[in-house]
Amino acid sequence: MGKSVNPDLAKARSQATFDPANLTNYLYGGPEKLRRKRYLPAFVFKELCTEMSLTDLCLIFLGLLTHVSDYLGLTLSIENMAAKEYKEEGFKSTDDMSREEAYEESMRRAVYTNKRVLQLNLQDQEEQYYFREIFVPGANPFALHYVMFKDAINTQGTEDQIQKWLPLAETYAVTGTYAQTELGHGTFLRGLETTAEYDVQREEFILNTPTITSSKFWPGALGKTANVAILNAKLITKGRNCGMQSFWVPLRHLETHQPLPGITVGDIGPKFGYHTSDNGFLQLNRVRIPRENMLMRYSKVLQDGTFVPPENDRLVYVPMTQFRFVVIGRSGWTLAKAVTVATRYSAVRRQSEITPGGGEVQILDFQTQQHKLFTQIASAYAMIIAAKAAKDLYDSAFSKMEKGNLEDLPMLHALTSSMKAFNTWEMATGVEQCRMACGGHGYLLASGIPQMYTDMVSACTYEGENTVMCLQAARFLNKCQEAANKGERLPQLTRFLQTSRLNISSSLDQDVDLNDIIAAYEFRAATVISEANARLNAGLAMGKSQSEAWNYASQLLVKAALAFSHWFTVRALIENMRGAGFDNSTETLLLQLAKLYALDGMLRYSGDFRKVG
Template sequence: MAARMNPDLRKERENASFDPEKITTFLWGGKERVQRKRELEFLALNDPDYQHEDLNFMSREQQYETQLKKGILMVTKMKELKIPDEDQLFYTSAVLVSDVHPMMVHTRMFLPTLYGQATEEQKDKWLKLAENYAIVGTYAQTEIGHGTFVRGLETTATYDPKTQEFILNTPTLSASKWWPGGMGKTSNYVVLMAQLYIHSKPYGVHSFMLQIRSLEDHKPLPGVTVGDIGPKFGYDVMDNGFLALNNVRIPRENMLMKHSRVEPDGTYVKPPSTKLAYGTMVQVRANIVMYSGVVLAKAVTIATRYSCVRRQSEMKPGHPEPQVLDYVTQQYKLFPYLAAAYAFWLTGQTMMSVYTTSSSQISKGDISVLPELHALSAGLKALSSAAANVGMEKCRLACGGHGYSHASGLPRLYTNMTPASTAEGEHVVLMLQTARYLMKSYNQSLQGEKLAGSVAYLSGVQLVPAAGRTRNMLDLGVLCDAYRHRAGRLVHEAAAQLRSELQAGKDQADAWNATSVDLVKAATAHSQYFVVKNFAERLTDSTLDSSISDVLTRLCQLHALHGLVTNSGDFLEDGYLTGTDIRQARRHINALMAKLRPDAVALVDAFDFPDGILNSVLGRYDGNVYEHLLEWAKASPLNKTDVHQSYHKYLKPFLEANRAKL
């Protein structure tokens, strides 16, 4: 018998203007991909080997042990099931739900670094071991005193030509490696980022393969001090670690030498580009853009469904309590982030496609694509992770008091998303990296060079817009033009400010620092333009029927208009838009929200997150929230007995002593 459906949610689904399945197909890449996704999710969600007590009711040690066991089971079963690489994410997402496992960095950073930076001989030596989990590795870059500034890393690798070895040291406290996931207790190998020294001369940061624990008893090897860094804001299941090294020697062949190398006599052969060593980082950043869209989509799904189930207050005296989503203020909290979830989901797909194409070119020796790939991944990673964090908190607030409970699924989603704003590059630093590329590109355009790719528009920056135009603020072309103009103007003004600081006598570093707020603003505007333009371009897909095209167009309009109104000063500052344009944009937002209201549940259903993956009592597909909230609460370990042992130890004597005094 089919599960009972909350009548409010049933009504929402019956009144939708489109078939959510069509958008699901669009978002996941076709009917076959959707079918494969669902098969693997069903397989994982219904496997009794993965069932366990709610992680929220466990200690950190229990969470680590549970997820390690699940991770090992998962790796073993994926091999038995022969799940290809392109399908594994479907399976792993269903196994891990809204979390990770302690060997995750092995898959996401350790292996990709070996693929991208090891020579063929080194791959023969280590890849089979790593791919078959005969060894487990992590990626050790960040130090306790240095993070995003890779050139400032203090860990050293000093070459000794007599023994043909590198001597590895963390010479200061601040040089200790800090944060690598899985290093605390799980990994026995690391890819170590360290400053290379040959004959006392520095050659910059390079990567080295280092064994840190015995393969016999897992104890740290001589000269290695390693452990777990303790509880964090999220990811309780992950054993992020610290690592200190004291004169640890490794063979010369343990330097990853695909791009640069050290000969036996100490001769250094430099790489064709210093940026080639950062391929792993670019891949991880591209993944974070995709991840941001998916995680925001989960949060919006939870908050939207719950806002239809929850009834609150009186809109009209004497009438029944309305659904919370009927309040326009609630729509204004949620719908812009529903639109943003779609925007970043599609941007993530584009970013991964750009990364794949660029990697193919780089592997063939064409490194001309590296600077744009680096700049694009940095800006979009910073923008998407920040937007996801803000949006998820809005979703939690939109769920009222129940959003504060772990039963909602939102606290765990939120705390596990927050590292993305600092991991693999802190937000502002990444925006400044994008800004550096924008400044270079803009200056090239002033010299008459033709720009291509994401910066092509900088060749045609128009500083004096045509006056007195009336604009249709719902036209996606008009909105894209406005974002392009704003980005171009802010890049131009940041460049002018930088030039002014230099002309005032400041050196390059001080002038850059003095202009940095303007530079971050320009890079943010550039990244936002890319997202809006990409969303609009994806809607030209000829396979979309009119009902899907219509509703997705509304989302794209809302995303662009909300960003425009939120940053209205930028668009008004030089007279490109007028006060009338902004007022029109505000009215359009209200009208779009009214049109999207009947489709809200269908739009979150289209993300196609089964309950087992959403892991939220508030966001259940059937909407039966309250009975399951009570059921969830009863499962708390504090409820295993009617009277907790602490009553007899502490509370009873305290109360009895106080009563005796009366």
């Protein structure tokens, strides 16, 4: 294999001062999980070579080329065989297909993998994801079915509803989507216009989209794929608006796949990215569903129309919170793929001279290129590790929520909201930096980076537009600051608002102490949150209404949410690197990486750090 690796790349790898296996095992959850992750691609290719056509094999191989950094377990012989056959036969990738053809090809692959996941009895969600991504490296038409549709059933349904509906979803007897966003409203959930009015005589809900702006718009799989939706609508019973609730709504006939009576549904058309995803629209004209089709784990409508509210209104948003963890995690891994491509390119691309007459050098030798890439490598690790730390917090809190303890729910909502914004913005900027670091070649679709960008940059908007997410998190942070001002007890993640002090023992021209770095970020976050709170109170003191004062302070409030997430990320990165049990050489290197990430952030936000001393 060594002879087939570019000499410059092989040389760069040989200069490593640590064992990459230790780090890889950590990132993927241990040797056994890593073994399984590497086994699945090899298994797939072996299966493809014996069971699928040459066309299928080559098309899937081309899909892998754009994500090759994630599939280190592939054997070179299989890679060479696929590339050789592709060259001989001249097959085209989905990049050269029309949108309709690309969707159909993606659907065909997705259906095949769905069958194989069931046949192979792959239970672990991560393994399912790895397996599917090999076949469908772009947007999977079933993406919302896998995550939000099934998660909504699991988290919002009663035990009877879960037993009734989840097996249908697991076996693809139904294909689902999650229909929340409307043409006129997205993140502002209270503004949703779709209604579900309870008819007490027939014990049914009547679903309506009474205006053009109330049309469901954007849900993935809605355009063509799904025949059922978990749909969010304003519940109206006994003449009272009871807020947003979730409903199981059949959309298409299970045999003919034709829209059911009262249903108007279709594809919204081409988008900036996600060309193989059928994002759709939906209009409902007095569509009736039985009372039992409301997901009633937390909220209920009794036979006589009495509404029984949840103990906490935010429980309705649990599926969205869960999916935000997916977005938070994928942001880091997307940047990791992009910077892997850019770093490998920089190691093998030679251009210009550093010393006149010395010959062209690897562009990775230029300090400007190193700065572009090394900071993004550090950022990718920081986001991946912080996402894992946030998910661990959520898993711990969710087990308490299952038992009725909801005290951590506002904190988790704020954390996922702010980190969703922070990570996706950092990812979008970072991937674009990686593209530019590859020069003109980064503009080629063959580099893989353009698809990463166009597909994932949408995460800055879906599941909560980022500015709105920051402001939602800021409401929680502002309440915590008000409580801190009064000396009241604070939630776990915001206790630094009462304890943070400026007590830094080192400076940037020294070997900066890691604890000082965490303290500096903590103090910056506490200061910005306090400033936002003071601005809000100043607006109120000027006679502004609460909503006017909130708008008056909104820029600082967004900044406060991002400073909070930045602190959480820096702390998670440093503490996890110190506590992961690495050997000395690996830990030393990773702590250097953590310092690089933190100090780069200090330089980018030097005004904040100078202001707080």
